[in-house]
Amino acid sequence: MAESTLAPVGAGSDPTRGESPAEMSHQKAPQSPGPASNGSGSRKQASEGAEKYKDYCAVVIDTGTGYTKSGLAGDEKPHSVVPSCVGVPKIRTKDSPLYYIGKSIPSQSTEVSMNMVMTHGVVTDWDALEMLWHHIFYTELDVCPKELAVLVTDAPLSPTTNREKMAELLFENFEVPAMLVAHQSLLSVYSYGRTNGLVIGSGYGTSYTVPVHDGYILPHATYRLDVAGSALTHYLAKLMGECGNPFQEEELELVCAIKEKCCYIPKDFQAELTGDEKKYLMDYTLPDKQVISIGSERFRCPEALFNPSVLGFPEVGIHVHAMNSIRKCKPERQAELLANVLLAGGTTMLRGFSERVRKELLQMEAVGKGQVGILASPHRSFSAWLGGSIVASLNAFQNVWISRPSYNERGPFVVHRHCF
Structure with a gap:
C-alpha cells in the first residue's frame, strides 16, 4: 500500500543557519525507499492524502537524554524545551497528579521520584516516554496528534527496537496519521544546509x-x-568539592550553570595546567550571594571529553x-x-x-x-530538531512519511524501510 502524502506548511529562511529550506530543496532531498506499489491506485491515494493534510503542519520532537525539544515543522527554533524525565509522586493523594513534567515538577525533589526517559540515548522507560510525549502534544504544543504527522528522532547506534517501539507508540497510543523516525546526526547535517x-x-x-x-x-x-554534559557536570561537582566548594546531588543544576558559565577548553591542556593560576582564577556568585573562586577545574572538567580516562573510562x-x-x-x-x-x-x-x-x-x-x-x-544546541523542522517542511520530503495504512499492513518493522 502506498504512503499518503502530507504537506506541512513551508518554512521561512534563516540567514544565520546557512541555506534556507527553499535553497536546500534544490540540493539533494531526503530520498524515500519508495512505496510498495506504484500503480495508479497508489498515486490516487497519495493525492487524496495530500489533500487531507495540506492545511496541517507536522510536529517535530527531538527527545534527547537530558532534554526534549519540540515544535512545528518550519519553525526556526523549538517551541518547547523540557527535561526528558517524569516525576512520579512518592505519596499519592486524591488531589495529586499522576505525574509531573517540566515546570510542574515540585521544587522539592524529595517529593517525587524522577524517572529518566533515556540513558545514553537509549529509551529505558517507555511509560515515561509516553507521558512525556502526551505532555508535549497536549500541554506544550496544544495540538491533537490524531491530526498531525509526527517526526521523532533516534540517537546514533541505538537499538533497532527503539525505532519500532516509537512507531508502535505513536500509531497505537497516539493514533497519529503518519510518522517518521530520523537519525539525529543526519538531521544535524541538514540543519547546516548540507548532505555531507x-x-x-x-x-x-x-x-x-x-x-x-x-x-x-x-x-x-x-x-x-x-562522556557528555551530564558526566562533565558530575565531574565538575567532584573537582569543586576537592577544592573546598562541595555541592549536594540536588544542586547539580547549579553546578551545570557554573559549568556553562565558567568552563572552557584550552588548545593545550598541559600548558594551561602549568601556567599562571591568576590567569584562569574566576569568581562566581551563587544564588545566595556567596562568592566562590573557581580555578583549574574550569578547564580540567571538560578535558574529560578528550581524555575520558580521568573519569575511569578506558x-x-x-x-x-x-x-x-x-x-x-x-x-x-x-x-x-x-x-x-x-x-x-x-x-x-x-x-x-x-x-x-x-x-x-x-x-x-x-x-x-x-x-x-x-x-x-x-x-x-538544537541542530537535530532544526534539521527535522527544515526537512519536514519541504515538499520533496512528503513521500517519505509512514502512513497509518502502511503501518497497519506491515507493523512496526515498516520503520526500517523509511528511517533515514
Whole structure:
C-alpha cells in the first residue's frame, strides 16, 4: 500500500543557519525507499492524502537524554524545551497528579521520584516516554496528534527496537496519521544546509562521531562515547568539592550553570595546567550571594571529553573517534569529511571546543594532508530538531512519511524501510 502524502506548511529562511529550506530543496532531498506499489491506485491515494493534510503542519520532537525539544515543522527554533524525565509522586493523594513534567515538577525533589526517559540515548522507560510525549502534544504544543504527522528522532547506534517501539507508540497510543523516525546526526547535517560531513555531537548523555555521505549515514564508521554534559557536570561537582566548594546531588543544576558559565577548553591542556593560576582564577556568585573562586577545574572538567580516562573510562577522546570515523571511510571521501566537520549538541557550545578539535585533528596524521574545516552553528544546541523542522517542511520530503495504512499492513518493522 502506498504512503499518503502530507504537506506541512513551508518554512521561512534563516540567514544565520546557512541555506534556507527553499535553497536546500534544490540540493539533494531526503530520498524515500519508495512505496510498495506504484500503480495508479497508489498515486490516487497519495493525492487524496495530500489533500487531507495540506492545511496541517507536522510536529517535530527531538527527545534527547537530558532534554526534549519540540515544535512545528518550519519553525526556526523549538517551541518547547523540557527535561526528558517524569516525576512520579512518592505519596499519592486524591488531589495529586499522576505525574509531573517540566515546570510542574515540585521544587522539592524529595517529593517525587524522577524517572529518566533515556540513558545514553537509549529509551529505558517507555511509560515515561509516553507521558512525556502526551505532555508535549497536549500541554506544550496544544495540538491533537490524531491530526498531525509526527517526526521523532533516534540517537546514533541505538537499538533497532527503539525505532519500532516509537512507531508502535505513536500509531497505537497516539493514533497519529503518519510518522517518521530520523537519525539525529543526519538531521544535524541538514540543519547546516548540507548532505555531507562528519558530525561531532555531544549533548547531555552521549557524544558521537558520525560520517554522512550524500544524505546517508555510514554506520560502520560511527563511534559513540558515553562522556557528555551530564558526566562533565558530575565531574565538575567532584573537582569543586576537592577544592573546598562541595555541592549536594540536588544542586547539580547549579553546578551545570557554573559549568556553562565558567568552563572552557584550552588548545593545550598541559600548558594551561602549568601556567599562571591568576590567569584562569574566576569568581562566581551563587544564588545566595556567596562568592566562590573557581580555578583549574574550569578547564580540567571538560578535558574529560578528550581524555575520558580521568573519569575511569578506558576509551580514547572524542577527537580520536573523529579521526577514526574519517579513516574508516573510503579514501576518496576522507578529505571532504575532514574539511566539513559539523558540531552538534549543547556540550559543543563550551568555549574553545571547536578550536581544540581543529588543533587535535591537525596534529594527528592528516588524511592526505587535507584542510580541517570546523563548522559551529550558533544553533547547534538544537541542530537535530532544526534539521527535522527544515526537512519536514519541504515538499520533496512528503513521500517519505509512514502512513497509518502502511503501518497497519506491515507493523512496526515498516520503520526500517523509511528511517533515514
